[in-house]
């Protein structure tokens with residue numbers, strides 16, 4: 001996204017985009033494609049931990065990021081759909097639901113730049129959301145989804161002036177008075193400025209930053225034509241997320257909370273333990289009993305979080321080395337906002 005905004009604002013600037021893999025291979029090509037700006041329970045939790053200003057500004061930044069994304073690309077170039085999203089609350093989460101409902105009006109007012117109040121209570125999601133069970137839900141009409149691969153391709157197609165060096169691993173950066181020396185496995189380059197946007201792997205180049213890789217796992221079922229699930233589904237305080245794809249498959253991911261320690265890894269293999277937890281949720285909340293389906297795809301990617309599970313991005317500069325890293329599980333929404341701001345400020 002940074003290259004996209006640089007090219008737009010400074011068409012004659014010489015920009016090089018370097019990635020270790022033949023095609024970007026981090027979170028962007030492996031995410032779940034949720035275009036959302038946070039749930040009520042996340043807002044409650046963020047408020048408790050960091051205060052209301054923090055919780056609100058994180059929501060507003062993501063909402064702005066999604067607005068910018070839609071300004072950059074037409075919907076068909078990123079598979080954009082706006083079908084809303086729902087946070088489900090189990091019977092055992094009654095207390096949490098009550099807390100969420102208590103702040104709902106207030107938050108709706110604060111988000112009042114939305115066309116309507118975004119958070120609505122739905123009492124019977126089995127009818128409205130197409131779910132198999134009657135689970136209480138809070139619906140946010142603003143949520144959408146994208147096809148991440150399509151979006152990346154569309155951005156890349158628009159980069160006509162940017163030099164791309166794929167399959168090039170940067171080993172070391174050294175900042176000096178006039179710029180930065182970039183040492184890679186193929187060549188050494190000099191640049192006036194470098195922006196490190198290696199997200200979860202930021203410590204390889206900037207070891208002092210508090211960013212640790214955290215694996216996120218996903219699976220996708222075979223098409224299930226009998227299901228008509230409306231929008232995004234967030235389950236168990238957002239630790240699980242699901243949506244129905246246009247070919248009727250269910251994409252569902254999450255489960256990092258099953259074993260935070262083991263999932264703190266840059267390894268992109270799926271594991272039986274987390275995949276089983278995801279399948280449990282799939283059967284518990286989404287797919288009715290006796291439905292015939294199989295799992296067609298499974299994959300994992302890495303997200304960047306802080307050592308205490310901090311999810312907010314780290315944006316800063318050391319000499320001529322700038323960085324925007326640690327995008328947590330929010331990069332679809334946050335990246336356009338952060339990228340546009342950075343380009344406007346340099």
Ligand SMILES: Cc1cc2nc3c(=O)[nH]c(=O)nc-3n(C[C@H](O)[C@H](O)[C@H](O)COP(=O)(O)OP(=O)(O)OC[C@H]3O[C@@H](n4cnc5c(N)ncnc54)[C@H](O)[C@@H]3O)c2cc1C
Nearest residue numbers: 020025026027028031032034170199216301327330331332
């Ligand atoms: C399973 C999963 C589901 C997710 N779901 C969502 C979602 O639904 N909604 C949402 O908003 N966010 C989601 N996210 C998070 C989102 O995908 C990320 O926040 C976002 O993609 C980060 O983008 P990025 O460009 O900063 O980093 P990345 O996409 O991770 O890219 C980093 C790049 O850096 C390259 N690199 C690393 N080290 C080097 C080096 N030394 N030299 C050269 N290149 C290097 C890598 O090859 C990689 O291509 C999810 C993430 C995962 C893993």
